[in-house]
Amino acid sequence: MSTLGTARERVEDAALLMGRGRYIDDMPTAPGTGHAAILRSPHPHARLLEIDAAAALALPGVHAVVTGADARAWSTPFLVGVRQPMEHWCIATDRVRYAGEPVAVVVAEDRYRAEDALALIDVRYEPQPAIVDPEAALGPDAPALHEAMGGNLVSERDFRYGEPEAAFAQAPHTVTTTVRYPRNTCTPIECLGLIAAYDPGEGVYDVLSPFQGPMTLHPVMARALKVPGPRLRLRSVPESGGSFGVKQALFPLIVAMALAARKAERPVKWIEDRLEHLLAATSATNRVTRIEAAVEGDGRIAALRLDQLEDCGAYLRAPEPATLYRNHGNLTGPYRIAHLAVTNRVVLTNKTPTGLNRGFGGPQLYYALERLMQRIAVTLDLDPLDVIRRNLVAGDAMPYRAAAGAVLDAGDFPATLDYGASEGALDALRAKRDAARAEGRLYGIGLAAAVESSISNMGYITTVLSAEERRKAGPKDGAVSHATVAVDPLGAVTVTADSMPQGQGHRTVLAQVVGDALGLAPEQVTVALEHDSQRDPWSIAAGNYSSRFAGAVTGAAHLAAVRVREHLARIASQRLNCPAEDVRFEDGRIFGAANPENDLDFRRVASLPHWSPGSLPDGVPPALRETARWTPPELTPPTDDDRVNSSAAYGFIFDFCGVEVDRLTGAVTIDRYVTTHDAGRRLNPALVDGQIRGAFAHAVGAAFYEELAYADDGSFLSGTLADYLVPTTCEVLDPLILHRDVPSPVTPLGAKGVGEGNCMTTPVCLANAVADALEAAIPDLPLTPARIAAVIHGPEGAPPTEAPPGR
Amino acid sequence: MKRLGAGSRHRIGLTLNGREAGGWAEPRMLLSDFLRHALGATGTHVGCEHGVCGACTVRLDGAPVRACLTLAVQADGRRVDTVEGLAPEGELNDLQKAFRRHHALQCGFCTPGILMSLDAWLDGRPAPDEGEIRELLSGHLCRCTGYGGIVAAALEAARAARAGDVGEDD
Numbered sequence: 001m002s003t004l005g006t007a008r009e010r011v012e013d014a015a016l017l018m019g020r021g022r023y024i025d026d027m028p029t030a031p032g033t034g035h036a037a038i039l040r041s042p043h044p045h046a047r048l049l050e051i052d053a054a055a056a057l058a059l060p061g062v063h064a065v066v067t068g069a070d071a072r073a074w075s076t077p078f079l080v081g082v083r084q085p086m087e088h089w090c091i092a093t094d095r096v097r098y099a100g101e102p103v104a105v106v107v108a109e110d111r112y113r114a115e116d117a118l119a120l121i122d123v124r125y126e127p128q129p130a131i132v133d134p135e136a137a138l139g140p141d142a143p144a145l146h147e148a149m150g151g152n153l154v155s156e157r158d159f160r161y162g163e164p165e166a167a168f169a170q171a172p173h174t175v176t177t178t179v180r181y182p183r184n185t186c187t188p189i190e191c192l193g194l195i196a197a198y199d200p201g202e203g204v205y206d207v208l209s210p211f212q213g214p215m216t217l218h219p220v221m222a223r224a225l226k227v228p229g230p231r232l233r234l235r236s237v238p239e240s241g242g243s244f245g246v247k248q249a250l251f252p253l254i255v256a257m258a259l260a261a262r263k264a265e266r267p268v269k270w271i272e273d274r275l276e277h278l279l280a281a282t283s284a285t286n287r288v289t290r291i292e293a294a295v296e297g298d299g300r301i302a303a304l305r306l307d308q309l310e311d312c313g314a315y316l317r318a319p320e321p322a323t324l325y326r327n328h329g330n331l332t333g334p335y336r337i338a339h340l341a342v343t344n345r346v347v348l349t350n351k352t353p354t355g356l357n358r359g360f361g362g363p364q365l366y367y368a369l370e371r372l373m374q375r376i377a378v379t380l381d382l383d384p385l386d387v388i389r390r391n392l393v394a395g396d397a398m399p400y401r402a403a404a405g406a407v408l409d410a411g412d413f414p415a416t417l418d419y420g421a422s423e424g425a426l427d428a429l430r431a432k433r434d435a436a437r438a439e440g441r442l443y444g445i446g447l448a449a450a451v452e453s454s455i456s457n458m459g460y461i462t463t464v465l466s467a468e469e470r471r472k473a474g475p476k477d478g479a480v481s482h483a484t485v486a487v488d489p490l491g492a493v494t495v496t497a498d499s500m501p502q503g504q505g506h507r508t509v510l511a512q513v514v515g516d517a518l519g520l521a522p523e524q525v526t527v528a529l530e531h532d533s534q535r536d537p538w539s540i541a542a543g544n545y546s547s548r549f550a551g552a553v554t555g556a557a558h559l560a561a562v563r564v565r566e567h568l569a570r571i572a573s574q575r576l577n578c579p580a581e582d583v584r585f586e587d588g589r590i591f592g593a594a595n596p597e598n599d600l601d602f603r604r605v606a607s608l609p610h611w612s613p614g615s616l617p618d619g620v621p622p623a624l625r626e627t628a629r630w631t632p633p634e635l636t637p638p639t640d641d642d643r644v645n646s647s648a649a650y651g652f653i654f655d656f657c658g659v660e661v662d663r664l665t666g667a668v669t670i671d672r673y674v675t676t677h678d679a680g681r682r683l684n685p686a687l688v689d690g691q692i693r694g695a696f697a698h699a700v701g702a703a704f705y706e707e708l709a710y711a712d713d714g715s716f717l718s719g720t721l722a723d724y725l726v727p728t729t730c731e732v733l734d735p736l737i738l739h740r741d742v743p744s745p746v747t748p749l750g751a752k753g754v755g756e757g758n759c760m761t762t763p764v765c766l767a768n769a770v771a772d773a774l775e776a777a778i779p780d781l782p783l784t785p786a787r788i789a790a791v792i793h794g795p796e797g798a799p800p801t802e803a804p805p806g807r
Numbered sequence: 808m809k810r811l812g813a814g815s816r817h818r819i820g821l822t823l824n825g826r827e828a829g830g831w832a833e834p835r836m837l838l839s840d841f842l843r844h845a846l847g848a849t850g851t852h853v854g855c856e857h858g859v860c861g862a863c864t865v866r867l868d869g870a871p872v873r874a875c876l877t878l879a880v881q882a883d884g885r886r887v888d889t890v891e892g893l894a895p896e897g898e899l900n901d902l903q904k905a906f907r908r909h910h911a912l913q914c915g916f917c918t919p920g921i922l923m924s925l926d927a928w929l930d931g932r933p934a935p936d937e938g939e940i941r942e943l944l945s946g947h948l949c950r951c952t953g954y955g956g957i958v959a960a961a962l963e964a965a966r967a968a969r970a971g972d973v974g975e976d977d
Contacts, residue, residue, distance in 0.1 A: 011909050018903070019848075019889065019893075019919050189854040239915065240914060273856055694951075694952055720857055721948070728944070730941050
């Protein structure tokens with residue numbers, strides 16, 4: 001009996017529940033391993049004049065102090081995705097550009113001593129004016145972060161698809177909105193961490209960490225360390241305490257700590273603390289989007305115009321500006337909009353550099369697009385459900401080539417929308433709203449729809465370049481994943497893959513996938529996913545990002561298992577006297593379809609290629625081990641007219657919710673939330689729902705609580721978990737999750753990615769509900785009680801200038 | 808009162824999950840670091856070191872405490888229970904099984920602290936409702952699960968404990 005598609009319990013869980021997980025801080029270290037602490041800039045922008053580490057080095061137990069001078073001696077600045085004279089070193093050299101930028105690393109016999117030593121390092125800074133607002137950073141008088149660049153604009157591109165000008169000229173209505181998506185981050189409960197070593201004999205850096213990829217960063221790191229790729233050995237730990245993209249931010253620290261290990265002449269362990277994490281690890285981009293639609297009277301959108309200003313912080317850190325381009329092909333979301341004009345600008349400010357964060361560009365895009373859909377409904381006095389529905393790509397139009405190049409692979413969006421609205425009882429919610437409003441309460445309903453892109457095209461980021469620049473650089477496309485299925489001398493099966501899991505349960509799913517192909521129970525399949533860049537197969541696309549596991553990695557594992565099965569079928573066919581294509585695999589037995597009673601033990605057949613290669617049929621390899629590579633041919637490079645199929649598979653989501661706003665305090669309570677997904681074929685439904693619930697919780701935080709906040713002078717304001725508010729059990733209700741699956745024709749098993757979608761739909765769905773409740777324009781996210789109260793009651797008066805009596 | 812020199816290390820002896828254990832610690836050493844790095848009890852995780860996330864929750868003489876807000880020297884001579892003690896024979900207890908059944912964990916990093924809080928709390932409450940469980944769990948941050956599975960698992964474990972009690976009493 002196949003378990004594929006069933007909600008299996010996870011193989012990972014027993015060890016984790018017993019406290020026997022092996023995370024980075026649990027890993028064994030070599031004798032004498034040093035412990036690192038990082039001295040970070042207190043200034044958002046300053047010249048770095050002098051560092052005096054003598055007192056720190058004199059402290060007993062301190063092994064080394066590493067500074068920008070060492071970075072200059074042994075490394076180079078990181079490669080940048082656009083051609084700009086910008087130097088980003090792993091440790092600041094002559095200038096700091098964000099509060100928290102590493103200035104020095106101390107290596108000592110333990111972490112306590114390393115932190116003691118930090119206090120003894122004397123750094124002379126010359127503070128410079130800082131700029132935090134992306135629009136202000138474009139001004140002629142704004143301080144330039146990188147003097148050689150002359151300004152803070154690092155990239156600007158215009159795109160035009162169809163005839164947007166004509167469509168805007170002809171349309172009876174134009175609806176516009178401008179939104180500012182804030183900075184936030186998914187804050188895994190385990191912070192960053194690593195153990196770095198250097199072998200001076202062969203010049204090899206060896207780093208153990210929960211780094212998740214993307215492996216596009218491996219050449220970036222190796223080049224910064226001035227070594228060929230194989231001399232930067234990256235190994236992953238068995239467990240990672242969550243990532244949501246965030247552990248991509250390990251890469252500059254991997255380089256810094258590799259240098260620290262070299263200088264200290266011993267392995268170096270560094271475990272980030274939470275204060276460092278919030279201050280300086282990474283962030284989602286904040287984005288200013290002006291979005292405009294040319295609209296017919298019935299709400300149909302003829303054309304869309306997007307002006308996106310992306311703030312990537314102090315450095316354009318690889319793979320940025322990917323956040324801005326990840327959804328480029330599907331900028332029109334789930335809608336049939338033929339004409340599209342886009343202006344993309346990327347700006348630098350004195351804030352932490354940005355990077356991968358669950359949703360990666362989707363929250364920013366859909367916040368603008370779905371706020372616009374709501375504005376269209378309000379402006380034209382239409383039902384918001386009708387506005388969404390009338391614009392959806394029709395089921396019979398699939399596969400559908402969107403204006404900017406996405407090939408929406410499968411789905412029936414209108415049918416899924418209708419299913420969600422009826423099963424989720426949208427009509428009842430409307431009646432509830434009417435009743436609440438009749439009582440004078442502030443109750444609102446929000447809607448949102450999206451396509452959830454998964455399995456990123458390696459070429460999408462090159463859309464930031466001109467066609468001519470792309471031609472010079474050479475083609476980039478595809479998304480190669482690897483998996484290996486091996487059979488041991490007693491017929492037991494092992495799976496490895498380049499998926500670099502961060503807690504999602506990949507081992508469970510791969511055991512189900514391979515067990516399904518070989519007629520084995522998942523318990524009979526061992527999955528080992530600790531990855532070693534020197535020894536394990538991987539491609540530039542490898543890693544745990546862009547929701548690529550369900551579609552891509554399981555696909556490669558399935559193909560590898562099928563290849564093993566084909567070899568075993570040929571062996572068995574000799575013994576069963578039947579054609580190989582009639583051989584069946586079930587419950588650990590192998591038999592011919594016509595004669596199930598005459599069966600063979602799987603292990604006996606599977607072990608033969610080890611023991612007796614001489615007796616194998618022609619073409620069956622000895623000692624079975626099959627590595628399959630899979631890449632979707634649909635992922636082609638951007639065309640000369642800048643159309644790109646930026647992802648391989650596109651799920652569909654339709655959300656609606658009801659919220660109530662407390663008229664006195666401005667606090668919002670979520671009353672009901674319904675999220676309907678087409679995630680393709682669900683390989684393990686419990687894990688799919690787990691991803692949806694987890695993304696939903698992140699999105700509740702993004703909507704109401706979370707912001708990496710900066711003062712105008714660039715100082716950081718949300719440095720603890722008491723300032724950066726993460727929602728708890730009392731804020732996150734359990735959403736109603738509905739499914740209507742349409743398998744993807746692109747991925748081998750029909751699965752689409754599902755881990756990020758609610759980070760795209762839920763913030764804007766909640767915001768639309770708040771806007772509906774207030775029947776007014778709403779402030780930017782997060783929708784805190786203070787901001788909403790200001791809408792209800794008007795802004796607060798100035799604070800009293802005189803002290804209250806009695807003080 | 809015993810005086811401890813700031814720069815010197817002191818012998819700390821305690822009962823960890825029912826067994827005698829000991830190691831050396833400076834007065835400033837956190838209990839979380841002592842458990843993990845001096846005693847090798849790495850099941851207790853460190854998520855924030857400022858008492859908000861709850862990942863490091865252990866029981867000190869039976870009461871749940873944040874190990875990151877407790878000094879190792881404060882545990883001298885006392886009983887400390889950690890997640891490793893919940894399944895001493897390698898057999899998951901009812902609460903742990905309920906967590907597995909309800910997919911109440913993904914990365915597992917926050918899980919030990921949540922288990923320790925629930926283990927202590929369910930001891931004294933035969934019939935908690937969902938609201939009470941949510942209130943108790945609001946002292947813990949989980950970024951993977953969205954909490955639904957954790958609440959369901961806690962409710963199920965409470966029901967199982969109730970059924971077990973009835974069986975024993977009768």
